[in-house]
Amino acid sequence: MTRSRSKLTQARIVLGIAVLAFATFSVLVPDFLSAGNVSRLLQNVSILGILAMGMALSIIGRGIDLSMVASMAVSVAWMLAEMNTGASFAHAFGFALLFSIAVGVINGVLIAYVEIPPIFATLAMGTAIYGFGRVFLLASDVNYLPDDWQWLNTIATAAPLGIPVSVLCFAAVCGLGHLFLRGAREGRYIYMMGDNPQAARITGVPIRPMIVGQYVLTSLVALVAGLLMAALVATMNTRIVGSTYVYDIILVAVLGGISLSGGRGGAGSVIVGTLLIGILLNGMTMMNLGYTTQNVIKALILLAALTIDSLVNPRDEQTSQQGDI
């Protein structure tokens, strides 16, 4: 805990870069600073931010969930497919919910009890979930929100008090995430597991059930993000599973200072990482920079943040942990 009070944490470095980027764009791009644009800026990254909060839960506990995007896409696409056959909301949503929980439980059991490293277990699960969904649950990749359900789109695109619903969702998920990680006993356990699983076990943390719980939570957060995504654009295209989206999610989490070796960071890190990416994407789009240029700049800034962190907080025998990725 002393660490966060000390000097330059990675979150603070990134926050600094974000402020710098914000200032730069405010000068370079007219209208960048308008209230409307700032809310759009947040809105455009809120789904990414929600997913990053879910990813943070597993990374802090020294895991990672590469199946998150598959779980999100298939559960929500299944929900839409059920809606299209005329199913009630409770029925369709119930299926999606059960599917997400099942994915989390299987991930957790594979990692905690079968002891497969998380990166491999969830990588394989991602492929398995998508394959299972496409073979047994979904007739096609693209699933549309049926007409009777367009009110979901109306809700998702609303902006009470000028704050878009997706930003409110992001704030809520981060708030809950923060309360859970800092307030709940299980939240503290996740930090202990991430910091030193052996020590955590000796002190009586029920590591295996906790790991299962952690992946169920991640999968449920993915469901929330998926619902928002489907409601916003009125479709769910499961092809997103094959994209590099999951790396963007990890990027946001890691950028904000959630160490891949576990035990570090929190909801604040997710918010900072999301903000930086949001500012960059919004500013670069407004400057009409090309897609490839945007990717290069994004990658360079990530590398810069990691480099600064590595210089300011060097790894040594004490801080490096067994099982580092």
Added chain:
Amino acid sequence: MKITTKLVTASALCLAVVAGPLAAQDASPSAGFYNALKGKKIGFVPIAMGFNETQAWRIAMERQGAALGYEVIVRDPNWSIEAGIQAIDSLIQEQPDILIIENIDNRSYNRMVQKSIAAGILTVQTQQRSEIPSDAYMGPDWNEMGRNAVEGMVQACGKDSGKNGKVAIIQGALTAPASLLQMAGIDEALKNHPEITVVSNQAADWDATKAYQIATTVLQQNPDICGIVGFWDVADAGIASAVKEANLQGKVAVITSGSGARESACDKIAAGDFSHYTSYNTAGQGRDLNAIIRTLLQTMPEPGSKPFDLVSPLIRITKENMTPSSCWTLEELAQIGG
């Protein structure tokens, strides 16, 4: 006079009765037609089976295959180039009579197309053309798609519209010929329309969420924009959402294109989500593919010797000219496709 008329009518009827079956016999396909197709093997490697373009082609080909007694083998590489190359390679080993390849871009499958032709297999390419010609190409002229998009822009935002002519373009994947050639078509056609200014040109990678994000930013930055052009209806649902969200539906034209599937096209045109739509009509493409199969199997040219194109005729759909038959569904195609 009356009697004569009656006589003439009667004799005409007699003739018709007698000649009818005769004429039908004469016009009936030769036994050669059925023999040429019966027991043949068609291999099909799409980009992926999970979307309605490829499903529509498959339904059409399988319907004709069932009627004429040939087999259609589908190998789904699910968007992976490596898996696609393996699928094509394994199909070449199985020596189908025709191999139909949907290119993922303009060069990844070049060597496989060459290999297939060298193995003596009639080779057909669909939707996007590789650099190597084969026996047939079936797909839209993407340049023309781009020119159509410009016509949509001019209609919505051009001289006679009274609007300011500001449009944004949200492309597909920058490296895909479907995107590159459409953009080239747009650039070419825009030369004649200096009143149209492109204020933003971005790529959304065929993804609805990305298209939505870009569109919200563009709308924020240019609230007076007149139209947004997208390159694929499925992704452009995201543009429509952004426009709706900004309360600009009906004010900002959404110009898009795609397969003409009911739920991604006509339903959204009816709802006012899309204002101008260019369809390459995948239902018609299925019929074209079947025509290619029937033609090649009957004429059996030396593979690669006489390449030809069946360019998909485009349909322009707006709310005003839309009819129940402007779009298609997979259920309908299962009954009448091909």
